[in-house]
Amino acid sequence: MSRSYDSRTTIFSPEGRLYQVEYALEAINHAGVALGIVAKDGIVLAAEKKVTSKLLEQEESAEKLYHIGDNMLCAVAGLTADANILINYARRVGQQYLQTFNEEMPCEQLVRRVCDLKQGYTQYGGLRPFGVSFLYAGWDHIRGYQLFQSNPSGNYGSWQANSIGGNSTSVQSLMRQEYKDDINLDEASAMAVKFLSKTLDSNSLTHEKIEFATITKDTTKNKMVCKIWKSDEINEVLNKYQETQRQS
């Protein structure tokens, strides 16, 4: 019955559903998990790196965390190829704003612009929607540290902590139990490691399996620092976590 509706992105089914959008959301549920936590003095983003084969060359750079502005990072869940198109778009939009107004683009505006593009693919026919969800972590003068989540339908929301991708529901329930709103960045990072280690099926985490990024303020230079962590820095946090696990 649904056959005749699900190949067209812009046609509602009799039950009022857009099947292609739902299939896109399904694609994201097969991706590795990514999570973000807002702290008082920064934001942490973490993602699971799926190791498909040991023959595959291990890339030093992150596959799921990207810079999109001097004050903004994002984490990806879904089709990486689709994500690259959107990330390119987001970077250009941010830089065009900087060129015209000589100040960094407010985070929510940038998120909305990308979501407008995504929404278009659910309404104008002929093409499939982007199969990606994003977690945006950013800082601006208007609202300080912010975390946004977006999905293929073009919806977005602002969160204190959230996750996307496969396993995201179990991460979210852990977050509901453990999140406090007065934590600092170190505590948030420790929390991110904990959530990942509880939801990933492997028993020991390594830098090959996860990616890490933070936004915080460098108080000496009075400048925001967006950093995607190197493998030795990730190992340091993991070691610290395993240390505390052993003690308790």
Added chain:
Amino acid sequence: MSIMEYNGGSCVAMAGKNCVAIASDLRLGVQSISLTNNFPKVFAMGDKTYLGLTGLATDVQTLYELFRYKVNLYKFREERQIQPKTFANLVSSTLYEKRFGPYFSFPVVAGVSNDNTPFICGFDSIGCIDFAEDFIVSGTATEQLYGMCESVYEPNLEPDDLFETISQALLNAQDRDCISGWGCVVYVITADKCIKRLVKGRQD
């Protein structure tokens, strides 16, 4: 009257031993009328890559904004800073895109590469690169700067000596040019740091 001499301004870059320096005057005017003494013409394009822009002030600002855009996109994509040599080619190709309606600016690039080699170069308004081992001059005091640089420059200077040399070259050159001057800004770039100094000059 040439459009290149409408607002006035000069820039100079010098290479030393594992270091480079780039300096510009601070004046902005309309022909002989000075408007401000706080208009630097040197811009950071990376930790160790700097761009000097002389010529028509509106094009100086536009080019700075354009290169900031391009360099930021490069930085996000590559997850590293742009190298001076790469940036020089970016400047060249960007200027040549406007071959038949050029920006009225003669840029200067100075920087230290990842392997600590100093790099300086200059351009004409349509992007022809002038690679140099010693110094590059640009702007309305070009002739005076050539004279100063050819007499005070010596190769393999240490950062402090390079600062003294470039400051003296620029200050004395701009004193002999009506539409450059009002102090200068000097950047000395070494492998591990970059020092920015404001040098007070004649205020007349």
